[in-house]
Amino acid sequence: MIQLTIIKITEYGPWTLTLGSDREHELQMLQAHLYREIQKLFSAKNCLVFSNRFDEFFVITNGLTLADHVEIQKQLQKVSSLKLSMSIGYADNPYDANLKAYEGKKTPVILDKEHSIFGFVNGQTDQKVTIMHFDVENITSQRKVKSPYEISSIIFGIYARMSKFFLSKKSLSFFMGGDNFMVVTSDDAKQNAQEFLEIAKKEFDVTFNCGIGTGNSAREAVKLATKSLDTIREIRDSKKETKPEIYELSCF
Numbered sequence: 001m002i003q004l005t006i007i008k009i010t011e012y013g014p015w016t017l018t019l020g021s022d023r024e025h026e027l028q029m030l031q032a033h034l035y036r037e038i039q040k041l042f043s044a045k046n047c048l049v050f051s052n053r054f055d056e057f058f059v060i061t062n063g064l065t066l067a068d069h070v071e072i073q074k075q076l077q078k079v080s081s082l083k084l085s086m087s088i089g090y091a092d093n094p095y096d097a098n099l100k101a102y103e104g105k106k107t108p109v110i111l112d113k114e115h116s117i118f119g120f121v122n123g124q125t126d127q128k129v130t131i132m133h134f135d136v137e138n139i140t141s142q143r144k145v146k147s148p149y150e151i152s153s154i155i156f157g158i159y160a161r162m163s164k165f166f167l168s169k170k171s172l173s174f175f176m177g178g179d180n181f182m183v184v185t186s187d188d189a190k191q192n193a194q195e196f197l198e199i200a201k202k203e204f205d206v207t208f209n210c211g212i213g214t215g216n217s218a219r220e221a222v223k224l225a226t227k228s229l230d231t232i233r234e235i236r237d238s239k240k241e242t243k244p245e246i247y248e249l250s251c252f
């Protein structure tokens with residue numbers, strides 16, 4: 001079961017216009033600051049924030065109650081002059097959780113009017129989340145033959161393909177910077193990862209390593225996914241056995 005909270009800036013579009021045309025630098029600083037504060041508050045409660053389009057945030061909030069969300073909203077009101085809404089959804093897979101959160105906001109299903117919180121909360125029942133950490137094998141070698149912008153262009157092409165592929169598996173993909181991607185997923189993680197590794201090789205000539213982690217909070221799942229990825233590197237660097245491309249760890 002995945003619980004997802006979508007955080008959006010209220011009336012952001014009209015507000016940006018009030019800054020005049022010389023506003024882009026201000027908006028970039030504001031979005032970066034907001035991301036920092038949101039990540040700080042949610043990670044302290046074992047969640048993880050994915051920055052979606054810079055002005056909207058997807059938080060995997062397994063284990064968080066409505067009261068936890070209210071507490072974070074109060075903290076955010078202190079550090080930002082912008083008003084934020086939160087919509088919460090939960091389901092067996094991340095895509096459906098995103099649909100429930102969307103529906104909660106659109107209908108709307110109000111959970112806390114004063115703090116602009118909408119949707120459906122699962123809270124502390126049935127916690128299990130699986131996250132994949134994908135990382136390009138030896139991107140450093142590419143840097144020797146391709147310019148920084150050419151590498152970015154390849155990375156974004158892969159991201160587009162990855163997002164489409166995993167959406168068809170009801171999973172959500174996020175670009176984390178560098179050559180790193182994370183996919184919030186549910187069942188069949190290993191099989192889907194295997195399928196995507198083959199697509200990346202065939203269509204982009206890129207080899208990925210994939211660490212998979214399952215935990216009862218997003219932070220724990222990501223910790224295990226990254227540990228899995230580091231384990232692949234350790235096996236590779238020890239040169240004792242053939243490196244696996246996928247490695248899985250679970251706290252269950």
Ligand SMILES: Nc1nc2c(ncn2[C@@H]2O[C@H](COP(=O)(O)OP(=O)(O)OP(=O)(O)O)[C@@H](O)[C@H]2O)c(=O)[nH]1
Pocket residue numbers: 135136137138139140141176177178179180226233
């Ligand atoms: N978001 C995120 N970025 C990372 C992480 N580790 C490394 N990076 C970024 O990824 C870039 C590439 O580093 P690596 O993936 O270690 O380099 P590599 O040559 O591909 O080496 P291998 O992945 O070990 O094959 C770094 O410059 C960082 O920007 C991580 O755990 N999370």
Ligand SMILES: [Mg+2]
Pocket residue numbers: 135136137138139179
């Ligand atoms: Mg790499």
